Amino acid sequence: MASRAAAAIAVLALVCAAVHSSEGQLSPNFHAATCPDLERIVEFHVAETFRRDVGVAPALIRILFHDCFPQGCDASVLLKGAGSELNEIPNQTLRPVALDLIERIRAAVHRACGPTVSCADITVLATRDSLVKAGGPSFDVALGRRDGLAPASSALVGLLPAPFFDVPTLISSFANRSLDVADLVSLSGAHTFGVAHCPAFEDRFKPVFDTNPAIDGKFATALRNKCAGDNPAGTLTQNLDVRTPDVFDNKYYFDLIARQGLFKSDQGLIDHPTTKRMATRFSLNQGAFFEQFARSMTKMSNMDILTGTKGEIRNNCAVPNRRVQDIETAVAGDEGIAADM
Template sequence: MARSSAYPLFLISSILFISHIYASQVEAKPPVVKGLSYSFYSKTCPKLESIVRKHLKKVFKDDNGQAPALLRIFFHDCFVQGCDGSLLLDGSPSERDQPANGGIRTEALQTIDDIRAIIHKECGRIVSCADITVLAARDSVFLTGGPDYAVPLGRRDGLSFSTSGTSDLPKPFNTTGVTLDAFAAKNFDVTDVVALSGAHTFGRAHCGTFFNRLSPLDPNMDKTLAKQLQSTCPDANSGNTVNLDIRTPTVFDNKYYLDLMNRQGVFTSDQDLLNDKRTKGLVNAFALNQTLFFEKFVDATIKLSQLDVLTGNQGEIRGKCNVVNARKSLLTSVVEEVVQLVDQF
């Protein structure tokens, strides 16, 4: 009897929480950073977005694992020193060689540069690798079942990368308090954090990123899931991977939050969202209302896509995404900048 009466109470409280979110967080969409625009390439490269989407449809048909990989590249690029394509750059060592970027797929990096080549052939070298990364992440969400949404464009590519900045990236073994602090430093609120965590509704994780929950066994983990993970990951150094979402591992939906409600989250940082009073209500709300999750995910992603962007005369438009352009004379650079500005009007 106690079990049957508890569910309606949970449902009622969750519905009230959803209503509270709608009532208390009615606000304008994230503002557009100066220098970016939703119509930035409307005249200079009108086919840009259709080129990206068409190419990714072909890629995902053969390798749907690139969708979460592209979204991860976007997040890890933007969170370190802004959305400037720094993660794409080669180096000795490079930004992506750092432990926090372990598992970045070379195939996904190549896909970004392949799209860059198609776009530059169609429109000339006017679209940055940073913008292409943002568009690829957006279409990775949409083409796997998630929301479709517009993103402001006009970013320039950075001239350097950061190896030390990767320490700022949220870690899979962090508790909710540590995760919230990491995001707060970038001006993200609690709703943003829980919504962005929903990116783990697809993709896979290496054993070492969650083995801390298997040895010793985390009492907050569903025992059936624990047995499956222990079977796949006999030790932290195993090269095996597991799905982050056990229900719909290749679909972008809200099932990740149902996983958490059933103690089936893989990372500490995921499952602990249900244990913290600041985030538990949002987990329940997003589990019950996919539309709400999509709305908040889009808002948080647009904010993320505008972190510390380079615009105008800053940075450059790379000819290849993995290397900075050869330096030119000051006169040549000024002439190119003037031509690009004229083309936009």
């Protein structure tokens, strides 16, 4: 009896292992056999775009964060059309140059290898390569993600941290996605390059708002004067880092010490006792910042991924395959009707 039970358990374990294996796991070598030139292709197109527009690097990091945070790294933020995440307020300023780059890489990869690599994998690889181009650290990327079939809901997109969040709210927001204080402080350091639109930081210089945490007076005046000409609203932008706006370094934390953090969510990191020590350390030690940032990027890029038979490999990063098939079927039907006439 005992031997039968043991045998049954062994069989069950094998079945479970087989099911688990069929779902697939991430691996740095996932595409080594099916697309050996993948990383070379990605790097080439990233470098080509970066030469023309260094802003593509912060744009890609923002896309990756806005993709992963709501429902996982499934490239759902790239989908266009009704109900798209791109229509939600936090995503309306995602830069077309980065969205177009991801699709251009996808087309090049699929020409070389067939539809074997997901838009989700391409997004992570392109983000890593652009970060390095901007002077930042590389980070470990395991591959094998698959693309989501539908966009995240408005409620999930609404979970993205807002620039007006205070530190306790930020800590809670990140904790809900299994990200800790070290992830919060380091990933916020991505604001060491890139730009923001005036409506996103008007609470930092308008007296009708609560300007806590404090802001440097001259900096507030400069922001107020600049954004006075923001008509229509959202036209003008401001560098997130006033010191080295196009370079990925630790100068963002210098900004915070000087009370020149653009967002309330940024400036609070240097004041709150839970985050102050780490933010100060990163201002003094760029290597420590880079090391933690790389860890946090790897952690974030592996959040709630789809693998194995879940999701799909999109033939166009902006459109689920089913929608493409429906359009092709409809066109074929119309052609058939025309032929019968």
